Amino acid sequence: MNRDIDELKTEVFDILVIGGGFHGLTMALEASKKGYKVGIIDKDDFGKRASANSLKIVHGGLRYLQQLDIKRIRESIKSRKYFQQNFPDLIKIIPFIIPTKWNFTNNKIALFFATVLYEFLSMDKNFGIISEKYLPKGRVISKNRFRKILSENSNSNAGGGMLWYEAVADTDSIIKNMVNSIKNNNSAMGANIEAKKLIIEDKKVAGVEVFDVKTNSYFRINAKSIVNTCGIWEKDILSSINESQNGKSSLTKAINLIINKNYFNDYAIGFDSVIKIYEKENLIKNKNRMFFVVPWKGNSMLGTFYFHYDGDRDNINVTDAEIDLILNEINSSNQIFKIQKKDIVSHHCDLLFEDISIYQNSGQSYPRKKTKIINHSKTDKIEGLYSVNSVKFTNAPEVTKKILTEIRDNL
């Protein structure tokens, strides 16, 4: 376990990162590469929460075409490139397919233009990437081709499919790799160190009071700037500077199942679930939730499925009732699936920020889509403090770049 307690007690860090998931680790790694004196703490071990439980897709932002959100598409492409360049051996390029539909936005012609537009927006996606990790061009495929990939047993009535490529990451290995690099870059790490209270002097961040879970003791860490990457606990530490931050965020419990069968060889395929959600920013507002079947080490990861969550954030589990609902959702989506409980190898489960508007409008739980970076000099008049409201591990590199630019200008 990485615990540089003496250093954490005595150093004055340029940057102290609170929360060692993907966002915190990327921040600590990139800041330490730039020569900053960096400390990073986590109340648990590093990378054990949401970051350890994802569907492992490094999203290239294709889905943001629905909202024509070019800025987010470009950010996703850049973030994906970070993973392609820094961890080429730990990502796999996989073809993804979603079925075409008989509606305004997902028919064959609309999806053809979507692939053309996406290819244009991601023209630079292979610049600086080793050839084995190139992302080939996306395209629309015929009904027959799609049926062949799906299997003869499918009852899909799609007229074809849209095929594009994404990187799927071995996130566990990337996390280990990041932790080792941060250690080698002379940074101080504190597993099982929980941030309790920010220390503010003259409207500027000066450090944080922490609790050492292992030794049951408190101490102070000094820092010139602090980045709060506590994931869904992000507000807890902020309540010490702003009482309005008290109270929990609305949360969704996100679950993937690992099934003991590789359904579509090397292809990942999206299926419409029977559950409908209402997304006010989309052209088609009422739409079926979608889940993906992603090949993973001889098995398949199926997800992601969501449930509104009000319980204890530190102790979450998947209930039998949830498994039943998920299996029903999967098995009723296509007759290919006849999954029973005994076919489940394991699951990934963790909490994410919930999109309150979707929950209120459709009664269905769904995660928020926009990452927010908060510079507290603008919101609370406190210099040197930044918080990240994360939605995807994919975004961590671009979030890091933005915060490091602000820190550089202010240190």
Ligand SMILES: Cc1cc2nc3c(=O)[nH]c(=O)nc-3n(C[C@H](O)[C@H](O)[C@H](O)COP(=O)(O)OP(=O)(O)OC[C@H]3O[C@@H](n4cnc5c(N)ncnc54)[C@H](O)[C@@H]3O)c2cc1C
């Ligand atoms: C089932 C599922 C599927 C997903 N699929 C994808 C996907 O395919 N692609 C994608 O990009 N994203 C996906 N996500 C989302 C992604 O996993 C998360 O958005 C991302 O990992 C969040 O990273 P984070 O660093 O912000 O948070 P976390 O990984 O949760 O890290 C926060 C850390 O802060 C620590 N912490 C909290 N409070 C304190 C404190 N007071 N002091 C010290 N430490 C503290 C916690 O212990 C934790 O380690 C998925 C998530 C789930 C659950």
